[in-house]
Amino acid sequence: MAPASAPGARPRLLHPVFLLLGGLAALLVAYHLLYPVFVMQVMCFALLAVAFNLLLGHVGLLSLGHAAFFGTGAYVAGYAAKVWGFTAEGALALAVLASVLLGIAIGGLALRRSGIHFAMITLALAQVLYFIIFQTRALGGENGLQGIPRPRLLGLIDISDNGAMYVFVSAVTGAAVWAIWRIGRSPFGVTLSAIRQNEARMIALGYNVQQIKLAAFALSAGFAGLAGALKVMVVQLASLTDASFFISGEAVLMALLGGMAFFAGPLIGAVVVISLQLALVASPVPVPMILGALFVAVTLFFPRGIAGMIARR
Amino acid sequence: MLKTIATLLTGLALAVPANAQQSFKVGVLTDMSGPVSTYSGAGSVAAAELAIEDFGPTVLGRRIELVVADHQMKADVAAGIARQWYENDGVEVILDVAVSSAALAVMEISAVVKKPVLLSTAASSTINGSACTPYAAQWSFDTYALSRGVVAAMAAEGAKSWFFITSDYAFGQDLEADMRNFIAETGGEVVGRALHPVNTQDFASYLLQAQGSGADVVVLANSGGDLVNSLKQANEFGISAGGQKLAVPLISVPQLKALGAGAIQGVVASNGFVWNHDDATQAWSERFHAKVGTMPADTQAANYSALLHYLRAVEASGTTDADTVMAHLRAHPIEDAVVRGGVLRANGSLEHELYLVEANPADQMTGEWDLVTVLRAVPGADAFRPLAQSACPLVAN
Numbered sequence: 001m002a003p004a005s006a007p008g009a010r011p012r013l014l015h016p017v018f019l020l021l022g023g024l025a026a027l028l029v030a031y032h033l034l035y036p037v038f039v040m041q042v043m044c045f046a047l048l049a050v051a052f053n054l055l056l057g058h059v060g061l062l063s064l065g066h067a068a069f070f071g072t073g074a075y076v077a078g079y080a081a082k083v084w085g086f087t088a089e090g091a092l093a094l095a096v097l098a099s100v101l102l103g104i105a106i107g108g109l110a111l112r113r114s115g116i117h118f119a120m121i122t123l124a125l126a127q128v129l130y131f132i133i134f135q136t137r138a139l140g141g142e143n144g145l146q147g148i149p150r151p152r153l154l155g156l157i158d159i160s161d162n163g164a165m166y167v168f169v170s171a172v173t174g175a176a177v178w179a180i181w182r183i184g185r186s187p188f189g190v191t192l193s194a195i196r197q198n199e200a201r202m203i204a205l206g207y208n209v210q211q212i213k214l215a216a217f218a219l220s221a222g223f224a225g226l227a228g229a230l231k232v233m234v235v236q237l238a239s240l241t242d243a244s245f246f247i248s249g250e251a252v253l254m255a256l257l258g259g260m261a262f263f264a265g266p267l268i269g270a271v272v273v274i275s276l277q278l279a280l281v282a283s284p285v286p287v288p289m290i291l292g293a294l295f296v297a298v299t300l301f302f303p304r305g306i307a308g309m310i311a312r313r
Numbered sequence: 314m315l316k317t318i319a320t321l322l323t324g325l326a327l328a329v330p331a332n333a334q335q336s337f338k339v340g341v342l343t344d345m346s347g348p349v350s351t352y353s354g355a356g357s358v359a360a361a362e363l364a365i366e367d368f369g370p371t372v373l374g375r376r377i378e379l380v381v382a383d384h385q386m387k388a389d390v391a392a393g394i395a396r397q398w399y400e401n402d403g404v405e406v407i408l409d410v411a412v413s414s415a416a417l418a419v420m421e422i423s424a425v426v427k428k429p430v431l432l433s434t435a436a437s438s439t440i441n442g443s444a445c446t447p448y449a450a451q452w453s454f455d456t457y458a459l460s461r462g463v464v465a466a467m468a469a470e471g472a473k474s475w476f477f478i479t480s481d482y483a484f485g486q487d488l489e490a491d492m493r494n495f496i497a498e499t500g501g502e503v504v505g506r507a508l509h510p511v512n513t514q515d516f517a518s519y520l521l522q523a524q525g526s527g528a529d530v531v532v533l534a535n536s537g538g539d540l541v542n543s544l545k546q547a548n549e550f551g552i553s554a555g556g557q558k559l560a561v562p563l564i565s566v567p568q569l570k571a572l573g574a575g576a577i578q579g580v581v582a583s584n585g586f587v588w589n590h591d592d593a594t595q596a597w598s599e600r601f602h603a604k605v606g607t608m609p610a611d612t613q614a615a616n617y618s619a620l621l622h623y624l625r626a627v628e629a630s631g632t633t634d635a636d637t638v639m640a641h642l643r644a645h646p647i648e649d650a651v652v653r654g655g656v657l658r659a660n661g662s663l664e665h666e667l668y669l670v671e672a673n674p675a676d677q678m679t680g681e682w683d684l685v686t687v688l689r690a691v692p693g694a695d696a697f698r699p700l701a702q703s704a705c706p707l708v709a710n
Contacts, residue, residue, distance in 0.1 A: 035397045041389065134482055134511060141483035143437060144388055146417045146444065231389065237418050239388035281382035281394055286346030288385070 019264055027170050036162045037234060042274045043173040044231040048247075049254035049266030050180050051223030056252075057260040058184055059216050060196035064119045065106060065126030066251045069099040069221040071243025073228030075133060078145040078238035088153045088168070092229050099225020100218050102129075107217030111210060123248070130243045144239035148232055159233075169230055176223055181263055183219065192216055224251075253291070257298050259305025268306050336378035337371075337633075339620060340404040342394055342419065343411040343434065345383035348537060352565040352610035353411035353434045359604040360613045361408060363597070364620035372624050373631065380404060384415050391415035392422060399426040405633050406431060406623055409616050413437035420449045427635050431623060433615035436563060438487070438698070441662035445705035448635050450642065451662045452652075453585045453615040455698075456484075458667060460492045460562040462583040462696040466669035466689050467530055467560060468499035475560075476528035477506040478519045478543060480535035488534040488562060504528045513539055516546045524552060530581075532560045540564065545576050553579020565610035569684050574675040577684070583696075585611035586651050587668050587687055597650035608682045614651040622647055654693055660705035664693035 030039045048070055055061040077095035080086035086094065110121040133139050140146065150160040159168045183189050195202050195209055203209050232238050250273065258269025273291060280287050302309050341361050343353045358381050365377050384391035391410065398404035399422065407430045410416040416435035423430040424446040431450050432440060438455040475496055479485040493503055505526045507519040523531040531552055533543050547559055561582045569577050588598035588608045601609045626641040627633055647655025647663060655665035670685035700708050
C-alpha cells in the first residue's frame with residue numbers, strides 16, 4: 001500500500017485551498033466549454049469515487065460492492081421523486097438514509113471478515129441486490145426507472161433547467177466532498193488511518209475497531225448513495241447499470257487510477273475515466289479497451305496513480 | 314492537477330465539432346463493442362451509410378453527415394449523448410439506440426426537444442405502449458409481434474402443445490404471458506413451464522422437463538447469454554432430434570451464425586428481414602456484406618430503411634420540423650429493399666411483414682450464410698398488436 005496522506009506531508013499543489021479554487025474555476029470553465037450534463041455526471045461519479053476511497057484509502061478496506069449503495073441511492077431517489085412526488089432534498093435525504101441503512105446491514109456482515117473475504121462478501125451482497133432490482137417490476141426490471149422528473153428544491157425552487165441543476169449538483173457534490181475531506185482529517189479519520197496501519201495495536205489500545213469500521217462503512221455507503229441520487233436527478237433515469245458490478249469496478253478503477261493515497265486521487269480518477277467514456281464515444285477502438293490499457297499502464301508504471309505522478313514533481 | 318484538468322477540458326472541447334450549422338447531421342447511437350453489437354453496432358452504421366448512398370449526399374441543400382457514438386450499453390450515457398446531439402450539435406435525428414433501457418431514455422429526451430428518434434433494435438413493447446411518443450418510431454418489431462408471428466405460423470404448421478422455458482423476470486414473464494394468449498387463440502395447449510433465474514449456466518433440468526412433457530414446441534422465452542446457453546444445451550439434449558421444435562422469438566441471423574450451424578438445428582424464429590428472401594433483399598445484403606463482412610441482421614437492415622425514409626420525408630416536406638416529418642412518415646407507405654408492406658402507426662410501431670424462419674440442417678446449407686429458410690411470410694396485420702389494444706395514450710381508443 002502507498003504511504004498515508006499524513007497532514008503536512010501533503011504536496012502543495014494538492015493543498016485543499018488550491019483544490020477548491022481550482023475546482024470552482026474548472027466548474028465555471030466547464031459549464032461554458034462543455035455540455036453541462038456531462039460535467040454533472042462527472043461530478044456524481046467523482047463523489048462516488050471519493051466516498052469509495054474513504055474506505056480504501058483511509059481504512060484500507062476494499063469494497064467490491066459499492067454499486068449496491070450507488071444503485072440504492074439512484075433507485076430510491078428516482079422512485080421517491082417519480083412515484084411519491086418527493087421534493088429534491090427529500091428524495092436525496094431518503095436515498096442517503098436508505099444507503100446508510102443498507103451500508104450498516106452489508107457492512108455488519110462483511111466486516112466480520114477481512115481481506116479478500118471481506119471484498120467477496122460485499123460483492124456477493126451487492127449482486128443479490130442487483131438481482132432483486134432486476135426482478136422487481138415496480139423498478140422497471142431491465143429497463144430501469146425512466147422519465148424521472150427533476151423535482152423542485154424545498155418544493156419551491158425550480159431546478160429543472162440545466163443551469164440551475166448545475167449549481168445544485170455542484171453545491172451538493174462540493175459540500176459532500178468537503179465533508180469527506182473533513183472526516184478524513186478529524187480525530188475519527190486519524191483513528192481510521194491508525195486502524196489501517198496497525199489494527200492489532202488499536203484493539204490493544206482499547207478502541208472498538210469493529211464499530212469504528214462499521215461507522216466508516218456506513219458513511220461511505222451514505223455518500224455513495226448520495227452520488228447515485230444526484231445522478232438520477234441529472235440524467236432523470238435509474239438503470240440497472242447503476243446497481244451492477246460495473247459501477248463497483250469503476251469506483252475501484254477511479255480510485256487506483258487517480259491514486260488512492262491522495263484525497264484528490266479518486267477525484268482525478270473520476271474526471272479521467274468519465275471524461276474518456278464520454279469523449280471517446282465515437283472512437284473506433286472500444287472504450288473499455290482504452291480504459292483497460294490505461295489502467296494497466298498506470299498501475300504498472302505509476303502505482304501511486306495520477307495524483308502520485310503530479311505530487312512527485 | 315489544474316494542468317491535467319485543463320488539458321482534459323481542452324481535449325473534450327475539441328471533441329465537440331463546431332460546425333453545427335453546415336451539415337445535416339444524422340446520428341447512430343448504439344452499442345459498438347458489447348453483446349448487442351452482433352446485431353446492431355458497426356452493421357447499423359454500415360446500413361445507415363448505405364441509406365445515405367442510396368438517397369444522395371445532400372438533403373434540403375445540406376450535406377448529410379453521419380455521426381456515430383457508442384453508448385456502451387448504459388442508458389445514462391445514451392441519454393447524455395442524445396441530449397448533447399439534439400441540443401448542442403444540431404443532430405436532426407437519432408437512429409438505432411440498441412437496448413430498450415437506452416431507447417426509452419432517448420425517447421424521453423426526443424419528446425422534450427421535439428426531434429425524431431427511429432429505433433431499429435430495441436424490441437420492448439413498452440416503446441409503442443405506455444411510453445410511446447409522437448417523435449419515436451420502432452422500425453423493426455416488438456416482442457409482441459415476434460412472438461405472435463411465431464405462434465400463429467407454428468400453429469398453422471400443426472403445433473398443438475407447447476412448453477415454456479422462461480427467464481424469471483419481467484421480460485420473460487411478459488413474453489410468456491403474451492404467447493399464452495396467442496396459443497389459446499389458436500386452440501393450442503400449454504402443457505408445462507419451467508422458470509429459470511437470469512444468467513443460468515445449466516439448463517439440464519429445464520430441458521429434461523421440456524423433453525418429458527412431450528410438447529410439440531419448446532419455447533425459449535429468454536435472451537442474451539441465457540438464450541445462447543439454453544440453445545446449445547437443447548442441441549446437446551437432442552430436443553430437435555427428438556422431433557420437438559424449438560421456438561425462439563428473439564434471435565437474429567448473425568447470432569445464429571455465431572452459435573454455429575450444428576447448434577441451431579430445429580430452431581424456429583421470427584425475423585423482420587431475411588437476407589436471401591428475394592432478389593431485392595439479396596442484392597441489398599450483398600452490398601452490406603461487401604462493407605461489413607457479415608450478412609445483415611434484421612435490426613441492422615431496419616436501420617437502413619428508417620434513415621432512407623426519414624431523409625425522403627424531410628426532402629418531400631421541405632423542413633426538418635419533427636411534427637411535419639413524422640406526419641409524412643405516418644401518411645406514406647414504407648416500402649424498400651428491406652421493409653415490405655410497411656405502415657407507421659400512431660403508436661410509433663412500424664407494422665410490416667415478418668418472416669417465420671427455420672434453421673437449415675448443417676448438411677443442407679448451400680453457403681456459410683445459408684442459415685435459415687423462410688417457412689412463411691406473416692403479414693404485418695397478423696403479427697403486430699392491433700391499435701385498438703394499444704396502451705399508447707396517443708391512440709384514440
